[in-house]
Amino acid sequence: MIDLPKPVKLAWGIRRERRSLWSRNAVKGVSVRGERRKRDGRNEWRLWDPNRSKVAASVLKTKRDASALLPEAASTCLYLGASSGGTVSHIHDNVCGAGNHHGGQVVAVDISPRMMRDLVKLAELRQGLVPVLADARNPLAVAPYIRGKADWLHQDLSIGHQAEIFVRMTSAFLKESGTALLSLKAASERWMEGGDDARFEHTKSIIEDCQHLELLEVIDISVFEEQHTVFHCVRI
């Protein structure tokens, strides 16, 4: 008989089996974008693909404790640049659970009406997920929707000045000792002498210069997503 790999529990509803991540499906029997599902006793687990999710990629690539990158169940989460909600759905699996029995809140902000369409559909099945059609750079547009300061924040925008926006939004919304992830897309930043590396360095220095954030790790996820780097920070 072969030994099955023992799953490693990273958070309430997230676990790793060898090189793959799974989240405990809050809506049984439904895949969000055609990912694999499997049953384990009374629970159903949904495969979290690191090629399509920068958070999953950074969980697999981090050299520190992977569970520090994930929000705890029942926490308040802010997701800027939610797109059609692939990653958001896995975060929701963990933070809210089926029928939001944890009582968490995931505020998913995106500016594109096309993406919001899919996000609204997702939110209809998932209690605790709040779809917001707004400019993620504007704190005033997000504030009415969030119930309090966030324990966990992820920013994934494809516009220029991502680091400045990240500093502004974390200072407005992140709780003390809350976790913040910035997925930096180098291709969206202004052209700079020295290419992508210079842009990552520039971002790093902006985060290091700001008073309220401590940079814990710069995670290189270029294996999964080209020209991307994730900055893992915590609010001081």
Next chain:
Amino acid sequence: MKLHYDWRLARVVDDQGVIHDELAWSSKRSSGAVADRLWDLQRGRLSPEARTLYDRFPEAVIDALGAMSDDDWPELDDEESKLFETATPILAKRGVANAAGDTDRRLDMLVSSAAELRASWTTSEARCVEWTGLFLSEVDLDAQRNDIPPTIAESNSIEEAANTLGVESPAHSPSDVEWQALRSHAIGVVEMTARLASHEGAIRDLAEQHVPSLAALIGPLGAARMVILAGGRERLARMPSGSLQVLGAHAAMAAHRRGAAPPKHGAILFSMPQISRSPRWVRGKIARFLAGKASIAVRCDHFGGEPWDEDTVAEIHKETEAIKAKFPKPPKRK
């Protein structure tokens, strides 16, 4: 003193956290009404309760992010949570529905659809002409080009088509099924020609409403493409004229970054006869001049200026002629 508020409650709180006054939303609540309130807050407005309190305490500082970080702020009760949860999708759906009111998005659909249609029309039309030419060796594929697809579409046999086009019957005729295939292909081309015309008619129409001055200056189709390339009228209006000059010259700009000479003009400006029919050495000068004028035109359109009339445009075109006349000879090579 600070004014904290959310969609259902407003409070005046001092620095010690003492509540001086508070006002809750008391009238009948519904998801639709909550959505309206959230929308107002999202745009930076005060809720009616907050406004009343602000009138009472004009010295209070409005803090839109205050309620969120206020530890004493009451949580939503069950009924309020339900209302909030039903209101947010209403608001998001409203935003999605309102996207159709955005002329930029509508123009984008039209222009992109027309571009795809034109691409497939070019291939299909060329195939139709070559196919017919294979059988009817006497047909002039240049002079009679435009007659070929409609003639094939309306004929019942290749001989009839030959007759209509005024040439000899073919030495080898296609089989029945082959002829049917050729004919239905030609019908497709004729239909596509009509569809393309209706697309471009709609683009002209929309562009003349949306960017009248720019349309008058560089033509409605070019104006529409320019708006799409820039990512909307607002972004085009805020663009420096140097960027506008090279809109549509992506490859040349990428090469320029690696050290090649800068492009003189983008694809849209080049499609104007003032540039494409001018000698090579004045094209850059005219493109720079027209880009400047175009950027003024789109600013007039976007920021509510007076649309340009024909005289203004005619004067600009006269000036381009003057530039051309000033440089009749190519510059000497150094």
